[in-house]
Amino acid sequence: MDDPKGYTLRAEDLPTAVERLFALGDELIAPTATQQGDVLFEPVQSVDEIEFSFGNALVSPVQYLMPAKEVLFEYHLRPVQPPEITPPEPPPERILFGIRPCDIAAIECLDQFFIEREPVDALYQQRRERVTLIALACAEPAADTCFCSCCEGSGPVAESGYDVQLSPVGEVYLVEFATDRGERIRQQWQDLLAPAPEELFAAREAQLRYAIENLFEPDSNLAAAIRRVTGDNVDPRAWREIGADCYSCGACSYLCPVCTCYDVMDVPYDESRGARIRRVDSCRLGGFTREATGHVARSTEASRARWYTYHKLSHDYHEQRNNYGCVGCGRCIIACLGQIGMPTVCRLIRQPEYERTEQ
């Protein structure tokens, strides 16, 4: 008999299931609540530390694949001989538990960018190969800033990209195992699972349809905005208007799980030893394109807003890879001081008066 398409896990058994993950010996990263009430993905030593009832984490768990700061190598300068160079230790095996589908979609974007698009980023790949992704699908918007339903399959249920996915449906979870890494988890959970009946899939589908049609903002204008930017017919006035509200603080890109830009710099420990690191950077910052000559290629907030939006909705994503460079997680809405998160930008650039018909 074929393996079932999915399994049922009773909601009350979830903590037990997560408890069993410790037996695998991997570092377990899971949502935890801070004293201020924000949710962050942190390493946990026991199930008690995990926040099971959460919207979404303030910082995306992609930080465990693409840390804000990482060592590329350490160096030791020596007299007469060439410097000694030491690459970093390989990262630990990890399980990321509780990733929302939007962040799963973001990881698919990162995989495309860092692994499928040559040259391979070996440090990302090394981390990616050592991680098991357990997704926790949403039955309803996790927050009022969510707009994944407008982002072609980013959510609220992941279509791909996970090793294991748990979808809450009534009093149970529909559990899907998609990979060998997922199968390793399934074996740990065997006695907690029962083959899922067809009706459970139908119930999830109905729940998903209901959420998309009734609970999410119906239209974030993303698809229309993508048509505008891929056609390159957005009037420059739109960018100036957006630029006027941009503080060039970089917060949107720091929290965006799809943003990948980084800076490379040396951090000396002392006279002879130190490290070369890479550190998250933002194309919204004024100095991002500053050259040694002092020339800045994108010197205005408007030009940087245009670049940021085109990069996500057109150049690197929709034109080249036919997917969205925005997963609808809504973090830019939370972060932006000028209240110009992605949906606002999309709404603005698709206004009829900002359609440019002539180049």
Add this chain to the structure above:
Amino acid sequence: MAHDDYIPMHARVEEITDETPTEKTFTLKFVQDEFHFRPGQFCMISILGAGEAPFCIASSPAQTDAIQVTVRRYAQGTVTSPLHGLQVGDYVGVRGPMGNGFPLEEFTGRDILVVAGGIGLPAVRASILYLLDHRSDYREVTLLYGARTAADRVYKDDLVRWEQSPDIVCMQTVDMKAEADDWDGHVGLITTLFEPLEVDGPQTTAIIVGPAVMYPFVVAECRQKGITDEDMYFSLEAHMKCGVGKCGHCTMKDKYVCLDGPVFRYDEIRDLEEFRSGI
């Protein structure tokens, strides 16, 4: 590539030549590695502890045990200043080669017009040396070189040699004659070298490198001579951190200067905001 993507090769400073008061050429000999590159490619040079920056490779691609780079020192340059402090025998790190380079093999059978302004000459020196090495594959080879003053010219020995060579037409100009120098050559902007030039436009490929301010004027002169936008090649500069198409700094629309460039045909870049912002 493994994760030595970021790990530089060791090279030893063999020779340092003062080109101008602000520019030096470094000959860097690889400790272990062989280095094969195409003219117009670049590399990242590291001073560990200070950082890393991109430089075009200025030496002949025929040489594989060492490269030369010419570095202008900038007051705020976190890498160029320590590079200028290097002594013979010091070590630097080198990553590369990177980028596409000039497709010189596609230009065989054609006239080549190289137009270089100021510190643009290092970006085309490897190409000139390659063209001279493969001289019979090309028709006329012409270099137009402009600098601010006679003292600001780099590769003065090369220029003397090229001026005397039957294989290349080498014309120089300086923007202004300084009182102290004994320059008795042409004075005027680089565009003034075009007028007396006989160019077979449709048969000519132009290679243009220099400060961005000269681009619109040089493009206009080239078009005047009948050279099409599709036959004009530029090597662009951009702020760059990784050199491997990931850090995002050198992007122009859908192009990464480090991967898709630094060499671009004019028709590919003429409308790009980032290109136009510099000119």
